[in-house]
Amino acid sequence: MQQPEQSTDMLDHVLDHDGILRLTLNDVRRRNALSEAMLTQLGTAFAEAGANPQVRVIVLAAHGPAFCAGHDLKEMTAGRDAEDNGRAYFSKVMAMCSGVMQAIVNCPKPVIAEVAETATAAGCQLVASCDLAYAADSARFSTPGVHIGLFCSTPMVALSRNVADKHAMEMLLTGDMTPANRAMEIGLVNQVVASDELKAVTMDVARKIASKSSLTLATGKRAFYAQRGMPLAEAYDYASRVMVDNMMALDAQEGIGAFIEKRQPAWQDA
Numbered sequence: 156m157q158q159p160e161q162s163t164d165m166l167d168h169v170l171d172h173d174g175i176l177r178l179t180l181n182d183v184r185r186r187n188a189l190s191e192a193m194l195t196q197l198g199t200a201f202a203e204a205g206a207n208p209q210v211r212v213i214v215l216a217a218h219g220p221a222f223c224a225g226h227d228l229k230e231m232t233a234g235r236d237a238e239d240n241g242r243a244y245f246s247k248v249m250a251m252c253s254g255v256m257q258a259i260v261n262c263p264k265p266v267i268a269e270v271a272e273t274a275t276a277a278g279c280q281l282v283a284s285c286d287l288a289y290a291a292d293s294a295r296f297s298t299p300g301v302h303i304g305l306f307c308s309t310p311m312v313a314l315s316r317n318v319a320d321k322h323a324m325e326m327l328l329t330g331d332m333t334p335a336n337r338a339m340e341i342g343l344v345n346q347v348v349a350s351d352e353l354k355a356v357t358m359d360v361a362r363k364i365a366s367k368s369s370l371t372l373a374t375g376k377r378a379f380y381a382q383r384g385m386p387l388a389e390a391y392d393y394a395s396r397v398m399v400d401n402m403m404a405l406d407a408q409e410g411i412g413a414f415i416e417k418r419q420p421a422w423q424d425a
Contacts, residue, residue, distance in 0.1 A: 166196045167218075174211030175361045176204050176264075183219030188227040189277050194251045201258040201266075208424070211365040211372075213262070214357055215285060216269040222294070225276025225310075226252070228303075249309060252277055256284040256313060260380055263373035265364050269357040270294045271350060273332075276307055283313035283343060286376065289357045290335045291350040296343060299330035316383075318342045368406040369424040 165187075167179040178200050180187035187193070204210045217223060226248065234244035259266050259281075268285040273295045282288050282296065298307035298314060307314075307327055315323045322341040326333060335347040348356045364372065378397045382390040401407055405425045413420035 164196070165190075165193045166200055168200065170209065173362050173365045174209055175214060175358065175365055176207075176210045176212070177214045177216060178204075180215075180217040180223060181219075185227060186221035186224035187217050187219060187278070188224045188230075189252055189255075189281070190227040190230050191248065191251065193227075194248075194255050197255045198251070198258055201255070201262050205258075205262040205264055208369075210264055211369055212361045213264050213266045214269050214361050215266060215281070216354075216357075217271065219272070221272050221278070222268075222270045222274040223278025223281050224273075225278045225280075252280075253309060256280060256309075259284045259286075261377075263376065264369075265372055265376060267357060267361055267364075268344075269353060270296075270335075270344065271353055273297075275299055277310055279326075279343075280307075280310035280313045283310070283317045287360065288344040289353060289360065290338060290344045290347050291353045292335050292347050293350050294335040294338070294344075294347075295332045296326075296335075296338050297330060297332045298326050301328065301330040314343070368410065368420075368422040370404055370406050370422075371401065371410075374401050374404075 165180065165182040167177075167181050169177045169179075171177075178197075180193070182188065182190070182193060201213070204213050231241075231245065231248065234248075235241040237244060265287070266285045268282045268288040270282055270288060270290040271294060272291070274282045275297045276299060279296045279298055298310045300307035300310075311323065311327055314326065318341045333341075333343070335344065338344045339347045346356065374397065378394060382393055385393060405423050406420075409422065410420045
């Protein structure tokens with residue numbers, strides 16, 4: 156049975172019987188901005204989900220008219236009141252934000268962004284950091300820092316790892332809004348669907364993934380991100396070692412046996 160919904164100040168948690176955890180940003184008044192409090196709650200949620208064997212897949216969604224508006228600029232501006240004009244505070248917030256983005260990548264559970272509306276600046280970074288992303292046709296994406304004299308340098312890290320250089324630079328240099336269909340064309344999101352179909356489509360993908368061996372998914376996700384920055388020969392050496400270790404796992408033995416015997420596998424996640 157689906158567990159009762161839990162809520163922190165800014166983040167709702169619902170874990171269903173398939174092991175799908177829906178984390179829903181819920182600071183509608185601030186357009187789900189990545190305030191210090193939101194970043195803290197996201198970091199805690201991903202750490203707990205990664206360690207929870209009941210969680211098989213994470214879906215990151217949002218309430219309200221924006222998926223995420225990026226950093227809370229009012230909160231950031233208030234940080235300038237310090238004697239150093241905010242340098243230490245800005246460094247702290249950027250480290251917190253970078254930590255959350257890396258927590259998504261390093262989380263052993265697949266993370267899917269469900270984007271119903273606008274994702275801007277660090278909100279676009281949040282989408283790009285997820286393993287998969289599905290968007291409503293009304294969703295839009297941008298890295299608009301250039302409009303306010305602040306290049307979206309940290310969003311650039313995630314964005315440039317998802318789309319080709321010229322597409323990333325176009326978004327970063329112009330700050331223009333990118334419609335959902337264009338975001339799909341350049342590889343920022345996997346699929347664009349009608350708004351009223353978004354949750355169903357996302358959850359269908361999540362259930363499909365949740366039916367696989369958690370050990371296999373964690374092994375593959377970790378290897379995918381690890382090999383990307385390696386030279387070709389090194390990547391193949393690394394991936395070969397991963398495959399050998401994976402073959403030794405109980406779930407690989409079970410999965411291959413089930414395939415040969417034409418039956419459904421019974422995963423042990425081991």
